[in-house]
Amino acid sequence: MSKIAMLFASREGQTQKIIERMCSIVTRAGHDVDMIHLEGPVTKNRLEQYEAFVLGSSVRYGQHHDYFCRFVEQNVAELNRKPCYFFSVNLTARKTNRSEPHQNPYLTKYLRYGSLRPDSVEVFAGAFKWSRYGFFQRQLLSLILRVSDGSSAPAEDCEFTDWCRVIKFAERFVQQLDSHAGQNRYSGCKEWVCA
Numbered sequence: 340m341s342k343i344a345m346l347f348a349s350r351e352g353q354t355q356k357i358i359e360r361m362c363s364i365v366t367r368a369g370h371d372v373d374m375i376h377l378e379g380p381v382t383k384n385r386l387e388q389y390e391a392f393v394l395g396s397s398v399r400y401g402q403h404h405d406y407f408c409r410f411v412e413q414n415v416a417e418l419n420r421k422p423c424y425f426f427s428v429n430l431t432a433r434k435t436n437r438s439e440p441h442q443n444p445y446l447t448k449y450l451r452y453g454s455l456r457p458d459s460v461e462v463f464a465g466a467f468k469w470s471r472y473g474f475f476q477r478q479l480l481s482l483i484l485r486v487s488d489g490s491s492a493p494a495e496d497c498e499f500t501d502w503c504r505v506i507k508f509a510e511r512f513v514q515q516l517d518s519h520a521g522q523n524r525y526s527g528c529k530e531w532v533c534a
């Protein structure tokens with residue numbers, strides 16, 4: 340059994356929902372998972388107790404949340420030293436030609452200019468929560484949809500997340516944990532390199 344931290348930044352709850360789904364899969368595989376919203380304080384000492392990490396953040400106004408990026412940069416040595424999976428959640432990813440990690444501009448930019456070197460990355464299409472947005476947010480989201488694929492905003496809340504893909508990502512993480520079980524030291528598997 341490994342002790343895992345799933346650390347996330349979420350505003351309207353979609354990233355949290357994805358983390359919760361992953362948590363249930365990883366827990367069922369016999370691991371001990373703490374889900375930690377990064378809006379709260381996380382100390383360096385606390386991170387040291389974990390053997391692997393899952394990181395997730397949604398995108399707002401073209402970027403992952405500031406507090407998420409700050410947390411990663413402050414703790415990058417620890418995050419890169421151990422198995423670490425990262426995913427991004429945004430609405431642009433619902434478009435077929437932006438749905439793979441190497442095609443998604445937020446994910447590629449974040450990895451190209453940041454110091455995080457995850458073992459594996461994913462991008463998930465998020466949710467459109469019309470009922471929770473104010474006037475300004477509705478205008479902005481309508482614009483994002485129009486610019487990204489010419490579609491108009493849905494008239495009601497809708498979720499674009501591909502849950503099969505979330506499950507596969509969690510299962511891949513479990514497989515990596517299992518393959519490292521019994522090894523005293525993480526030998527590194529930083530397979531994903533941003534071109």
Ligand SMILES: Cc1cc2nc3c(=O)[nH]c(=O)nc-3n(C[C@H](O)[C@H](O)[C@H](O)COP(=O)(O)O)c2cc1C
Nearest residue numbers: 349350351352353354397400401429430431465466
């Ligand atoms: C104010 C606002 C700004 C957003 N900006 C972007 C954006 O720039 N690009 C994008 O693809 N999605 C954008 N989104 C969509 C979110 O990434 C999507 O709704 C996601 O599911 C939010 O996840 P969360 O509930 O975990 O925060 C935005 C959403 C809101 C409400």
